[in-house]
Amino acid sequence: MARITHERWKVFENVFDQFTIKDIIKLTKQQHFDNLVSPISIGKEANIFSAIHREQSIYRIVKIYRLEACNFNKMYDYIKHDPRYFNIKKQRRQVIFSWVQREVRNLMKARKAGCRVPMPITLQHHIIVMKLIGNEKTGAAAQRLKQASPKDPQAFFDDLVKQLSLLYKKAKLVHGDLSEYNILNYKEKPVIIDMSQSSPVDASNAEELLDRDIRNMVKYFGKHGVKTSAKELKQKITGKKERKK
Ligand SMILES: Nc1ncnc2c1ncn2[C@@H]1O[C@H](COP(=O)(O)OP(=O)(O)OP(=O)(O)O)[C@@H](O)[C@H]1O
């Protein structure tokens, strides 16, 4: 693969592989952003950066999956249950690119259903460009629920239940990785992020994922004084009464 000669990108040589740098350059040529600005989160699977779009004077979010370091076996174990990806082969790059594509499709579906999630702008292999939740003009990202507890937990929870119910009933998705790390507190309203594990409600593992999400929410909001139970929350999200076992 040709080496990157462009001076401006030399600084990234120690951070990203050549394949990633080429993709970043491609995205800048397509004018999705001009430059990466600062790391927002360095995760196990992906790194998140803010990026400046000079012409529009706004910041965007660029999520870059780690091609070599991410656990594609785990990704495969999740995605293979998704009817949209039944034919997927257990091959590192194919799994990662499908994983990223699925995340974007999930975000689009959720938005279409009226859910408050970041708007995806584009994707390129293992990179997603999306709208920044927070102050787009300064690049200050909204904090996660983990760091920014809601001032009115009950109101925040009620809004979240609405979002999850739209996600289930209209988008026909379960989130699959819901926690105080994947919900942002934006002006005291929940914005759900990180939909890489989200699966259609008819996937074979959907109920298991939903039950885990519900347990996490009951635990978090219980600690913040909201009275609810897993059974009640599930009923609110799905609109279904639990069958007697
Ligand atoms: N659109 C966004 N606007 C503002 N902040 C964001 C946005 N997307 C992500 N972030 C920030 O980056 C952090 C990590 O993002 P995300 O949860 O999508 O990835 P991750 O957990 O590292 O990756 P994954 O779980 O998919 O491996 C979030 O917790 C949040 O603080």
Ligand SMILES: [Mg+2]
């Ligand atoms: Mg996350």
